[in-house]
Amino acid sequence: MTDEPQIALRGVTHAYMTDDGPLPVLNNLNISVQKGTFTAVVGPSGCGKSTLTRLIAGLMFPDEGEVWLGGELVKSPRSTVGMAFQNPVLLEWRNILQNVLLPLEIVPNSLSQKQREDRAEELLALVGLEGFEDKKPSELSGGMRQRASLCRALVHRPEVLILDEPFGALDAFTREDLWQIMHDLRHQEEFTCLLITHDLRESVFLANEVVVLSGRPATTQFLLDVPFGPDRTLDDLYTPAATEMLAELRHQIQIAQGRDVEAA
Numbered sequence: 102m103t104d105e106p107q108i109a110l111r112g113v114t115h116a117y118m119t120d121d122g123p124l125p126v127l128n129n130l131n132i133s134v135q136k137g138t139f140t141a142v143v144g145p146s147g148c149g150k151s152t153l154t155r156l157i158a159g160l161m162f163p164d165e166g167e168v169w170l171g172g173e174l175v176k177s178p179r180s181t182v183g184m185a186f187q188n189p190v191l192l193e194w195r196n197i198l199q200n201v202l203l204p205l206e207i208v209p210n211s212l213s214q215k216q217r218e219d220r221a222e223e224l225l226a227l228v229g230l231e232g233f234e235d236k237k238p239s240e241l242s243g244g245m246r247q248r249a250s251l252c253r254a255l256v257h258r259p260e261v262l263i264l265d266e267p268f269g270a271l272d273a274f275t276r277e278d279l280w281q282i283m284h285d286l287r288h289q290e291e292f293t294c295l296l297i298t299h300d301l302r303e304s305v306f307l308a309n310e311v312v313v314l315s316g317r318p319a320t321t322q323f324l325l326d327v328p329f330g331p332d333r334t335l336d337d338l339y340t341p342a343a344t345e346m347l348a349e350l351r352h353q354i355q356i357a358q359g360r361d362v363e364a365a
């Protein structure tokens with residue numbers, strides 16, 4: 102067992118070049134996520150959360166500072182990272198099973214076709230999509246498509262799962278179903294998770310730690326440890342402890358938004 106974090110951002114600073122000059126987005130950002138834990142990142146709209154996910158996945162690189170994954174400096178896109186987004190982007194010309202299998206066709210592995218299909222079917226069963234393998238994406242509801250997208254992100258057993266607002270477009274009831282599915286998945290599969298969300302209740306239900314980012318350029322403004330254990334349920338969101346955490350997070354977001362307004 103090593104104390105090396107699974108995800109580490111060290112002094113990450115980044116700006117986009119725009120027609121109006123550089124747009125500073127991240128400023129000396131430090132985040133550590135220990136192996137097997139779940140971190141949620143919240144912050145004002147436009148503060149740089151999606152930029153952060155692209156840096157972790159190695160899809161772009163910081164102007165200053167370093168991103169480390171599993172003790173290795175990120176210098177290129179990583180196949181040890183799985184990603185899911187608000188829009189699942191499933192391929193309509195492939196059925197659900199074939200969509201979930203896609204990463205296993207791209208990421209080098211020694212699995213036979215039968216083993217690949219067994220793995221995909223195992224995940225589909227875990228998220229309640231058994232029997233929908235042959236359906237086309239358009240034949241599924243939004244929540245079902247997002248469940249399939251989670252399976253696709255996990256099928257190659259990534260060490261790190263990055264979720265960028267994956268439940269944001271779903272209605273409130275479906276979203277809570279997905280929270281429960283995500284919670285169950287994370288205790289049946291081995292991965293470290295970083296979730297970007299605007300939903301404070303979602304962050305408290307799913308995460309071990311919530312990072313509040315400041316307004317742009319984002320830096321770490323506040324860290325909240327969530328004391329709920331693996332046996333947490335949605336009912337825990339209605340306890341005084343949860344109410345207190347949510348009030349603190351809301352307060353911190355208001356401070357972050359204030360800073361953003363001043364900077365604009």
Ligand SMILES: Nc1ncnc2c1ncn2[C@@H]1O[C@H](COP(=O)(O)OP(=O)(O)OP(=O)(O)O)[C@@H](O)[C@H]1O
Nearest residue numbers: 117118119124126145146147148149150151152153
């Ligand atoms: N490729 C790009 N070129 C120029 N500016 C960009 C680019 N991508 C993002 N931005 C700008 O950088 C800032 C941060 O964007 P980012 O998408 O990381 O924020 P976010 O916190 O994820 O936003 P939201 O909460 O609204 O999803 C925004 O002002 C955005 O307009």
